[in-house]
Amino acid sequence: MGDLRKAELHRFDSLRDALSSSLLMRILFIGTGDIGLPSLEWLLSTPKHEVVGVITQPDKPAGRKLVLTPPEVKVRALAAGLTVLQPPKIRHIVDELKAFNADVAVVVAYGQILPKSVLDVPRLACLNIHASLLPRHRGASPIQACIREGDAETGVTIMFMDEGLDTGDILIMDAMPILPMDTGGVLHDKLAVAAPASLERALDLIAAGNPPRTPQDNALSTHCGKLKREDGRLDWNKSAAELELLIRAYNPWPGTSCLITGEKPAVLKVHRATVIEGDACPQPGTIVSADPKSGLVVSCGGGLLKLEEVQGEGGKRLAAADLLRGNALEVGTVLA
Missing domain, CATH: 3.40.50.170 (Formyl transferase, N-terminal domain)
Structure with a gap:
């Protein structure tokens, strides 16, 4: 019993010393x-x-x-x-x-x-x-x-x-x-x-x-510096690799977007994209593929960018293939 008591006292002293130090x-x-x-x-x-x-x-x-x-x-x-x-x-x-x-x-x-x-x-x-x-x-x-x-x-x-x-x-x-x-x-x-x-x-x-x-x-x-929403506007003159990094970096804020041109221009938000192999068109921003099977592919200042996840104006965030099933985006359309 004496040895047990000494052990308990030693433990108490060690704890006290640790706390005091x-x-x-x-x-x-x-x-x-x-x-x-x-x-x-x-x-x-x-x-x-x-x-x-x-x-x-x-x-x-x-x-x-x-x-x-x-x-x-x-x-x-x-x-x-x-x-x-x-x-x-x-x-x-x-x-x-x-x-x-x-x-x-x-x-x-x-x-x-x-x-x-x-x-x-x-x-x-x-x-x-x-x-x-x-x-x-x-x-x-x-x-x-x-x-x-x-x-x-x-x-x-x-x-x-x-x-x-x-x-x-x-x-x-x-x-x-x-x-x-x-x-x-x-x-x-x-x-x-x-x-x-x-x-x-x-x-x-x-x-x-x-x-x-x-x-x-x-x-x-x-x-x-501090980011502003306009910093997320996609400049298709940049390379596909630069734009893929920008899209990842600015997700979720300030987000990245472009403009679908035409009679009724509409904003298209881009949430995810990947760089793919292929030759870019002479005019950056041109849609080179727009069907659910091959996906939504855009020509850049260097290379091609496949838009994987997007959001139409006033719509929900969707896989690009799902967006294409309900929206007619034509090959040759130039995104601003």
Whole structure:
């Protein structure tokens, strides 16, 4: 019995020492986009750290009826009983941020540039979760950019924030391959799920003290801006390979589309396409095949593109073969 008692006391002492040596850090979460939700969920569930507050963008109108809708980050934070602030400009609430007494701020897809007055608020660091392998694809649309540019891989970067746009020193980078069927939406979800593991390692390094910092090589940087719906207009003068990448990259947002010309021009959305072998017609945008068996094939500036999944104006998303059974698209029609 004495030996058993000693073993229990030793176990208790070991557990106490482990707990006392770990640093429970106070985390201020700053984010708006859904890509940050898995990271917020992990922060709420881990015993390592305490989320002391959440900063997100104001509620915005959404849907056809423009109903005022909160970010999902806000919904989750309120469900967890957290204080949520939604300032139009974060620089106006520096005093409120200081009141959280945060050790680290974790920023992901917030939607505002943070000034130095905000970056200086957390005691240890202001970390950003970025969805690319920096310095490539700095800016607002790195997920779409890496597919559009034909990159073989992407990943999650955790960096120390500075006043520049994604220019801070790198703490951690974790790469993942871009698969041939990955769309912007699929890759968004993969990176969102991967981010918490990277964040955990980054916070462990911060807690341990003297975390590594690797300056970025600005000579290797590229920039990708915020996407607009018009960015998804298909330019048939581009090669079929370029257009296939663009269609994947911009699915689901901003989407890609073209115009069926004729007496009643109509928009045709393109959700999925593949490059096929064959000689292109002299005029890019020409439909060279339009029947359910051989499919809907369009001539490009280089090569041919088979439209696999499309959506007619006011219609549903369909396989191109199904669309052709109910719509007469003629060979020789030029898409604008």
